[in-house]
Amino acid sequence: xxxxxxxxxxxxxxxxxxxxxxxxxxxxxxxxxxxxxxxxxxxxxxxxxxxxxxxxxxxxxxxxxxxxxxxxxxxxxxxxxxxxxxxxxxxxxxxxxxxxxxxxxxxxxxxxxxxxxxxxxxxxxxxxxxxxxxxxxxxxxxxxxxxxxxxxxxxxxxxxxxxxxxxxxxxxxxxxxxxxxxxxxxxxxxxxxxxxxxxxxxxxxxxxxxxxxxxxxxxxxxxxxxxxxxxxxxxxxxxxxxxxxxxxxxxxxxxxxxxxxxxxxxxxxxxxxxxxxxxxxxxxxxxxxxxxxxxxxxxxxxxxxxxxxxxxxxxxxxxxxxxxxxxxxxxxxxxxxxxxxxxxxxxxxxxxxxxxxxxxxxxxxxxxxxxxxxxxxxxxxxxxxxxxxxxxxxxxxxxxxxxxxxxxxxxxxxxxxxxxxxxxxxxxxxxxxxxxxxxxxxxxxxxxxxxxxxxxxxxxxxxxxxxxxxxxxxxxxxxxxxxxxxxxxxxxxxxxxxxxxxxxxxxxxxxxxxxxxxxxxxxxxxxxxxxxxxxxxxxxxxxxxxxxxxxxxxxxxxxxxxxxxxxxxxxxxxxxxxxxxxxxxxxxxxxxxxxxxxxxxxxxxxxxxxx
Ligand SMILES: Cc1ncc(C[n+]2csc(CCOP(=O)(O)OP(=O)(O)O)c2C)c(N)n1
Numbered sequence: 322x323x324x325x326x327x328x329x330x331x332x333x334x335x336x337x338x339x340x341x342x343x344x345x346x347x348x349x350x351x352x353x354x355x356x357x358x359x360x361x362x363x364x365x366x367x368x369x370x371x372x373x374x375x376x377x378x379x380x381x382x383x384x385x386x387x388x389x390x391x392x393x394x395x396x397x398x399x400x401x402x403x404x405x406x407x408x409x410x411x412x413x414x415x416x417x418x419x420x421x422x423x424x425x426x427x428x429x430x431x432x433x434x435x436x437x438x439x440x441x442x443x444x445x446x447x448x449x450x451x452x453x454x455x456x457x458x459x460x461x462x463x464x465x466x467x468x469x470x471x472x473x474x475x476x477x478x479x480x481x482x483x484x485x486x487x488x489x490x491x492x493x494x495x496x497x498x499x500x501x502x503x504x505x506x507x508x509x510x511x512x513x514x515x516x517x518x519x520x521x522x523x524x525x526x527x528x529x530x531x532x533x534x535x536x537x538x539x540x541x542x543x544x545x546x547x548x549x550x551x552x553x554x555x556x557x558x559x560x561x562x563x564x565x566x567x568x569x570x571x572x573x574x575x576x577x578x579x580x581x582x583x584x585x586x587x588x589x590x591x592x593x594x595x596x597x598x599x600x601x602x603x604x605x606x607x608x609x610x611x612x613x614x615x616x617x618x619x620x621x622x623x624x625x626x627x628x629x630x631x632x633x634x635x636x637x638x639x640x641x642x643x644x645x646x647x648x649x650x651x652x653x654x655x656x657x658x659x660x661x662x663x664x665x666x667x668x669x670x671x672x673x674x675x676x677x678x679x680x681x682x683x684x685x686x687x688x689x690x691x692x693x694x695x696x697x698x699x700x701x702x703x704x705x706x707x708x709x710x711x712x713x714x715x716x717x718x719x720x721x722x723x724x725x726x727x728x729x730x731x732x733x734x735x736x737x738x739x740x741x742x743x744x745x746x747x748x749x750x751x752x753x754x755x756x757x758x759x760x761x762x763x764x765x766x767x768x769x770x771x772x773x774x775x776x777x778x779x780x781x782x783x784x785x786x787x788x789x790x791x792x793x794x795x796x797x798x799x800x801x802x803x804x805x806x807x808x809x810x811x812x813x814x815x816x817x818x819x820x821x822x823x824x825x826x827x828x829x830x831x832x833x834x835x836x837x838x839x840x841x842x843x844x845x846x847x848x849x850x851x852x853x854x855x856x857x858x859x860x861x862x863x864x865x866x867x868x869x870x871x872x873x874x875x876x877x878x879x880x881x882x883x884x885x886x887x888x889x890x891x892x893x894x895x896x897x898x899x900x901x902x903x904x905x906x907x908x909x910x911x912x913x914x915x916x917x918x919x920x921x922x923x924x925x926x927x928x929x930x931x932x
Contacts, residue, residue, distance in 0.1 A: 322359065322557050326351045329378055330585040332386070338604050340392040341723065342400050343374040345583040345596040346445070349475050349554070353443075353578060354378035356560035357471075360568060361439055364408045367427055371420035371444035371454075373401035374598070375473075376410070383409040393723030395896030401727060415727020416692065417665045418451025420444050421470055425457055428466045439568060441469040446490055447478025447642060450664030461573045462545020469567055470546065470575045473554065475582040478642045479597045483662045493539060494551050494579050541575045550577030555584060594645060616780075618773040621751055622714055623648025625758045626685055627655055634659075636762060639674055639686045641667045647687035647716050667692050671699035671711070678709035683762055687714040690730030690772070691721070697736050704768045705742040712761045713737075713770040718747070719810065719859030720902060721775050725895030730775075731888050735864030737770055738838045744769040744791075745837040747809035751778035752786060753835075760789045772837075774810050774859065776898065781813055785833070794841040800830030803920065804851040806844065808834040808866060811857040814902075817909035818857075818916070825917060837866050840873070849879045853920055855886065857912065859902070862887035882923055886912050 329351050337344045355378070357368060363383065370376045380398065381389070385407065391397025402410035412423045424442035431438060444454060449472060461468050474490050476482055541548040547570060552563050560578070567574045582597075583589025588607035589596035601610045630636040630652065638652045642665045653660040663670045667688060674684035693700075693715060704711045718730040737743050744767060748754035754773060761769045787795045797812070798819065807815035812833045819829045830851065832844060848854055854874065856867040867885030874883050888905055902908050906915060 322355050326355055326557070329381060332381070333377060334586050334604060336389045336392070337599065338602050340390065341600040342392050343377070343598050345589045345593040346375040347377040348584045348586055348589060349580040349582045350375050350473060351378055351584070352557050352560060353473065353554050353580065354382065356557055356564055357441065358382050360561060360564040361441060364411065366439040366441065367411045368409070369412050369420045369424045369427070369440065369442045370402050370414065371442065371448045372417045373414035376402050379409065383407055393895055395900055399725055399895060400723065401725065415724065416695070417448040418453040421454055421457035421461060424468055424470070425461045425464060428468045429464060432466055439467070439469060441471060443471045443473060446472065446474040446476065446487060447482050447665060450478065450482065450484055450486060450642070451666055452669060458544045458546070464573070467571060468573045470573070472575060472577045473580055474551070474577060475580045477582045477593050478665060479646065480594050480642065480644050484664050489540065493577065546573045546575040548575050548577065551579050552576065554578035554580035614777045616751070616778050617776060618754060618778045619646065619648035619716055621754055621778045622687065622716065622758065623651050625755050627652045629759065629762050630656055630659065633683070633763070635682045637661065637677055637682050637684050639663060639670050639684055641665055641670045641688060641692065643689065647714070649687055667695040668699050671696040672703045674711045675703040675707070675709050678711050683710055683712065685712040685714055685762065687716060690715050690718040690733040691728045693733060694736065700737070701740050705740045708742045708767050710766050711768050715770050715772040717775045718772040719774045720893065720898045722898045723895050726892040729893045731861045731893060733770070733772060734837055734860045738864050742768055743838060745772060746835055747772040747837060749779070749809060749812035749833050750782050751780055752783060753789070754778060756789045765791065772809065779810065779813055782816065789835065792836050792839045792841055794835050794844045795833040797831040797833055800828040802851060803827055803829035803853045803855070803916065804832065804847065805829050805855045805857065806832045806834050806866070806870060807857040808837060809859060811859050814907070814909050814912065815857050818912045821909060821913035822916060827920070834866055840869050845873045848874060848881060851881055853882045855884050855916060857886040857907070859907070860887060862889060882919060884919055
């Protein structure tokens with residue numbers, strides 16, 4: 322098994338250097354995953370991975386090694402557990418802190434079915450900072466069911482883990498008396514011949530009382546779990562010994578395992594954050610081997626918000642465990658007292674921001690579109706209801722790429738745009754983004770979401786720079802018969818589309834909506850001037866700009882042909898961003914083609930009815 326562990330590490334380091342993926346987290350759980358598969362019988366016993374980004378070894382050990390070259394690619398192996406991919410992937414995941422709840426659901430219904438197998442939820446210390454995990458502990462501790470929770474403690478979330486729990490786990494790990502006592506107990510346990518359940522239970526009791534004497538009871542014991550640990554998660558022998566033992570234990574058990582993120586690849590051990598999620602890299606140097614994207618929207622956000630905070634001391638920044646991903650690292654260094662990493666706790670982040678806004682501060686919560694889903698009620702109930710000035714910097718909105726279904730940022734417009742008091746803007750390029758952030762922080766006063774995509778902040782369309790004004794769109798080009806309305810990065814695609822239409826003899830007008838909410842009243846007035854109106858958005862059609870425009874057309878009985886270019890009611894799988902947009906007809910060539918088809922179709926209809 323040790324040889325296998327070595328081989329798996331080499332395989333991961335070399336394969337991910339080509340495909341990209343979650344390297345450091347997986348290197349940290351090689352021995353743990355081998356031990357789990359050795360001691361338990363998957364898929365009869367259920368392994369439930371939290372987040373699921375660390376499930377690569379599990380995938381290798383369950384027959385998917387040969388597909389790893391397709392990892393995160395269109396049609397390829399998912400980087401997260403997918404029940405459609407293998408019966409060994411029990412629960413589909415991608416967002417954190419769900420594994421104990423899901424595991425408990427499996428366990429209690431197993432009992433109702435009268436079945437007998439183990440359920441093991443494997444959760445990281447980062448994911449344990451999510452409130453959902455504690456809601457689940459609260460229920461599981463008293464549920465009178467067998468559930469094993471493995472806490473994989475590497476002291477890291479994506480960045481260094483934060484908060485009281487993290488310090489607490491650190492104390493548990495390092496309490497010298499406790500560790501000493503644990504070593505003695507292990508020796509004792511190894512010496513005592515196993516003479517049936519009674520003896521085992523007696524030993525557990527001694528262990529419990531010793532634990533109590535040395536570190537008092539752990540917080541997990543108070544929740545009703547039997548806390549075991551800490552155990553070295555890279556020592557196969559210890560892991561196997563303890564897993565075999567807890568497999569037989571009754572009730573909820575929490576095994577605390579400590580591991581090193583990035584284990585076995587010195588560069589990743591040194592900078593686990595840089596190797597959490599990586600693109601292709603050079604193994605020797607660790608440097609990205611593809612072209613590095615500079616000036617992403619996240620970079621521009623970080624730089625701009627830091628500058629704005631330099632001029633306004635009421636600006637505070639909040640992240641839910643994503644300081645570097647959202648571009649806030651620089652802010653954190655420059656204004657440590659005004660920077661708050663709350664852990665993987667999006668719902669808390671929003672209510673926390675509401676409190677800060679109530680006290681006259683301007684909280685800017687930088688968060689990926691997909692993770693803000695977690696905080697819908699807090700946005701509505703704690704922020705919008707009181708019309709508080711909270712700025713939501715909604716990063717990775719639209720198609721995100723390799724992370725797939727669980728991470729696509731396609732739903733934010735749908736879940737934000739119907740909440741009273743909420744304003745939503747989206748920039749077409751870098752300059753407009755900076756203007757919008759400035760507007761959101763300094764001019765506007767209320768809840769506002771600035772929505773921007775993953776990747777490089779566009780430097781194109783610099784000629785169009787109408788000042789950002791509340792609820793006002795930007796008219797880009799005049800035209801006749803055809804009107805195209807787009808916003809965000811789709812404006813660039815709309816311009817390309819217009820060029821293709823112009824080549825084909827049409828003269829389309831173009832509008833950058835800028836505000837998805839509220840829709841510009843002038844824009845609505847414009848609609849009746851065109852025979853054809855088209856909207857384009859990098860989001861699901863439901864609840865976005867398309868439906869708002871369609872509703873205006875219907876309610877005002879405007880006589881125009883309308884068609885929306887947006888994503889249908891789907892969970893969009895993984896793949897390259899450009900490819901996925903093309904797949905759903907949202908690239909310039911497809912849009913232009915469809916517009917010409919609609920326009921020509923309508924003309925044929927008119928001619929036929931005239932005949
Ligand atoms: C709700 C939610 N917010 C944010 C993330 C982004 N995210 C993915 S992994 C991760 C860190 C998880 O840390 P931990 O559970 O300790 O696992 P490790 O990678 O350290 O093994 C974060 C913040 C997420 N997946 N889900």
